[in-house]
Amino acid sequence: xxxxxxxxxxxxxxxxxxxxxxxxxxxxxxxxxxxxxxxxxxxxxxxxxxxxxxxxxxxxxxxxxxxxxxxxxxxxxxxxxxxxxxxxxxxxxxxxxxxxxxxxxxxxxxxxxxxxxxxxxxxxxxxxxxxxxxxxxxxxxxx
Amino acid sequence: xxxxxxxxxxxxxxxxxxxxxxxxxxxxxxxxxxxxxxxxxxxxxxxxxxxxxxxxxxxxxxxxxxxxxxxxxxxxxxxxxxxxxxxxxxxxxxxxxxxxxxxxxxxxxxxxxxxxxxxxxxxxxxxxxxxxxxxxxxxxxxx
Amino acid sequence: xxxxxxxxxxxxxxxxxxxxxxxxxxxxxxxxxxxxxxxxxxxxxxxxxxxxxxxxxxxxxxxxxxxxxxxxxxxxxxxxxxxxxxxxx
Amino acid sequence: xxxxxxxxxxxxxxxxxxxxxxxxxxxxxxxxxxxxxxxxxxxxxxxxxxxxxxxxxxxxxxxxxxxxxxxxxxxxxxxxxxxxxxxxx
Numbered sequence: 001x002x003x004x005x006x007x008x009x010x011x012x013x014x015x016x017x018x019x020x021x022x023x024x025x026x027x028x029x030x031x032x033x034x035x036x037x038x039x040x041x042x043x044x045x046x047x048x049x050x051x052x053x054x055x056x057x058x059x060x061x062x063x064x065x066x067x068x069x070x071x072x073x074x075x076x077x078x079x080x081x082x083x084x085x086x087x088x089x090x091x092x093x094x095x096x097x098x099x100x101x102x103x104x105x106x107x108x109x110x111x112x113x114x115x116x117x118x119x120x121x122x123x124x125x126x127x128x129x130x131x132x133x134x135x136x137x138x139x140x141x142x143x
Numbered sequence: 144x145x146x147x148x149x150x151x152x153x154x155x156x157x158x159x160x161x162x163x164x165x166x167x168x169x170x171x172x173x174x175x176x177x178x179x180x181x182x183x184x185x186x187x188x189x190x191x192x193x194x195x196x197x198x199x200x201x202x203x204x205x206x207x208x209x210x211x212x213x214x215x216x217x218x219x220x221x222x223x224x225x226x227x228x229x230x231x232x233x234x235x236x237x238x239x240x241x242x243x244x245x246x247x248x249x250x251x252x253x254x255x256x257x258x259x260x261x262x263x264x265x266x267x268x269x270x271x272x273x274x275x276x277x278x279x280x281x282x283x284x285x286x
Numbered sequence: 287x288x289x290x291x292x293x294x295x296x297x298x299x300x301x302x303x304x305x306x307x308x309x310x311x312x313x314x315x316x317x318x319x320x321x322x323x324x325x326x327x328x329x330x331x332x333x334x335x336x337x338x339x340x341x342x343x344x345x346x347x348x349x350x351x352x353x354x355x356x357x358x359x360x361x362x363x364x365x366x367x368x369x370x371x372x373x374x375x
Numbered sequence: 376x377x378x379x380x381x382x383x384x385x386x387x388x389x390x391x392x393x394x395x396x397x398x399x400x401x402x403x404x405x406x407x408x409x410x411x412x413x414x415x416x417x418x419x420x421x422x423x424x425x426x427x428x429x430x431x432x433x434x435x436x437x438x439x440x441x442x443x444x445x446x447x448x449x450x451x452x453x454x455x456x457x458x459x460x461x462x463x464x
Contacts, residue, residue, distance in 0.1 A: 012155045015174070021230040022179040028250075029172045030243065031158070032375055036165040048374065049299055051367060054350035079374060087164040091375050100173065100254055101281065107171075108247045111375060119347075119367075120374020121299035128300040131343075131371030138244065175464055191463065192388055194456060197439035222463060234464050254464060262436075262456075263463020264388035271389040274432075274460030 001075070002059045004050060006082040009092055018074045018096040026100035028107040032091040034084050037124040044125045048081045048090065051119035055079070058118045066095075066110050070102040077110060079120065112138040144218070145202045147193060149225040152235055161217045161239040169243035171250040175234040177227050180267040187268045191224045191233070194262035198222070201261045209238070209253050213245040220253060222263065255281040291316070291362045295324070298369035301338055314360060321346055322356040324366060345369055380405070380451045384413070387458035390427055403449060410435055411445040413455060434458055 001017070003009075011031060018027050038044050059077050066075060076094040084090060093110045097103040116139035122129040144160070146152075154174060161170050181187050202220050209218060219237040227233060236253045240246040259282035265272040292311045302308040312327075325346075329336035338344060346353050347367040348360065360366065381400045391397040401416075414435075418425035427433060435442050436456040437449065449455065 011158055015154055019176065019230070024176050025178045027172075027174045027176065029170075030247070031170045032243065033162065033167050033170065034165075035168045035241065050374070051296070051298055051347075051350070051369070054347060054367070057350055087162070098178065100175065100251075101277075104173070104247070104251045104254075108243075111243055111247075115372075115375040117352075117372065118374055119298065119369065119372050121370070122373045123299070128303075128370070129373040131373050134244075193463070194385070194387055194436075194439070194458070197436060197456070200439055258461075258464040260441075260461065261463055262387065262458065262461050264459070265462045266388070271392075271459070272462040274462050 001077070002056055002063060003078045004052075004055050004059070004081060005078065006080065008080070008089055009078045011092065014076050014078065014092055014094050018076060018094045020073050020096065023098065024073055024096040025098050026103040027094065027096045028100070028103040029095075030091075030093040030107050030111055031089055032111075034086050034088045034090060036086050046084045046088075046125075047123040048079075048084060049121045049123065050079075050081045054119050059114065062110055062113045062117070065113070066106040069109065070097065070106045071099075072097050072102060072106055075106065075110070077114070079114075079118070081120070109142055112142060115139065144220070145199055145206060146221045147195075147198050147202070147224060148221065149223065151223070151232055152221045154235065157219050157221065157235055157237050161219060161237045163216050163239065166241065167216055167239040168241050169246040170237065170239045171243070171246040172235065172237040173250050173254055174232055175254075177229050177231045177233060179229050189227045189231075189268075190266040191222075191227060192264045192266065193222075193224045197262050202257065205253055205256045205260070208256070209249040212252065213240065213249045214242075215240050215245060215249055218249065218253070220257070222257075222261070224263070252285055255285060258282065293324075293360055293362065294365045295328075296365065296367040296369075298367065300370055301344070301368055304334060304338060314362065319360050320356060321348065321353060321358055321360065321366070324360060325356065339368060343371055345371065382413075382449055382451065383454045384417075385454065385456040385458075387456065389459055390433070390457055393423060393427060403451065408449050409445060410437065410442060410447055410449065410455070413449060414445065428457060432460055434460065 063075050073096045078092040093107050095103045095107045115135045206218050216239045221235040236250050238246045238249045258278045292313050296309050325339050381402050385398050386394050414428050
């Protein structure tokens with residue numbers, strides 16, 4: 001399940017959707033949150049821009065790739081866009097599987113590839129965030 | 144935070160305790176659930192026995208080791224004991240950190256070592272579960 | 287805005303902000319026209335356009351697929367996007 | 376149950392079930408007494424005790440610390456536990 005939205009999301013609701021009762025043995029969730037990016041000015045907002053249409057396509061491709069690589073029962077990717085404040089939830093990745101290693105690997109894979117391929121851009125205050133080489137490296141290890 | 148208890152736990156409540164607002168950028172949670180172990184007989188219960196005293200010590204040691212290996216903000220390990228049914232939550236591991244790779248690695252490490260070192264034993268119906276060599280292998284890669 | 291021979295060009299994040307435009311429609315000639323031709327055309331608008339579009343880290347997507355080279359041919363109705371490396375998640 | 380020279384011995388999971396006992400207190404002699412001595416003592420109770428306690432996968436913890444060998448010396452007041460490989464999580 002893929003969603004790109006302005007609204008906040010609810011971890012519990014998404015967690016329950018991931019469970020296939022009696023089949024799921026492992027649920028891994030990842031939530032990314034806005035950190036303080038400017039210690040001086042509290043409450044300065046972050047803007048998340050994206051490329052509507054392409055974003056959904058890329059996320060769907062990442063989800064499909066994860067389902068090909070590991071034995072998964074359910075997958076969820078939710079990414080917020082628009083204006084966010086410190087402490088706000090940005091992204092949720094959730095995976096359920098029979099065994100834990102599949103769920104852990106898939107969740108980490110989805111986040112790593114999302115970080116390097118999904119067309120989102122963060123602006124902290126007046127400053128567009130620069131891409132990190134550590135994110136490229138994290139994605140490269142799945143090649 | 145370590146807890147060994149008969150009672151169920153609430154992912155949302157634990158998730159919120161893991162967040163240090165403005166500092167946490169990544170929250171990874173793992174929940175282990177009871178799977179159907181005997182397709183014929185539905186609702187047969189599972190028993191989780193443990194070694195009171197030693198369990199808490201081992202979990203604390205695992206938590207400390209994780210905090211030495213990675214930069215973590217908060218960690219939570221909750222493991223249930225007693226009688227459980229299919230679909231019930233067994234174990235929760237939650238980790239918060241600034242960056243996602245620390246949270247993912249630590250959560251997986253905690254689960255892998257817990258599986259191979261924490262003194263819990265599962266009995267499915269009349270049958271004590273046998274240890275899996277895949278769990279030994281998962282733990283061994285952290286050595 | 288758009289006619290039958292036009293392509294749609296999108297600029298995201300710092301690019302859109304610096305160029306002062308997020309989206310435009312351009313009429314392309316009836317001769318073979320590639321991403322490289324489009325970049326040349328846009329670079330003629332000034333130093334800022336030229337510098338940013340030629341920068342090695344700027345990505346180009348044609349119909350929402352990121353392209354590795356610049357030799358893909360563009361056709362009327364195509365959607366081309368230029369953007370800096372992504373930073374979501 | 377316990378006196379000043381006694382140790383506490385615990386049996387978990389299938390071991391406790393098969394032996395029909397989860398916990399007992401044993402008086403140990405005043406001469407050096409090791410995990411190996413305890414295993415020998417318990418093995419004398421019958422084939423089942425002997426077979427399970429000598430099995431290579433059975434673990435022994437002394438004062439809640441798993442021991443690799445059997446040469447650790449036991450002292451009055453110690454808590455010794457025997458159990459099969461763990462299967463929680």
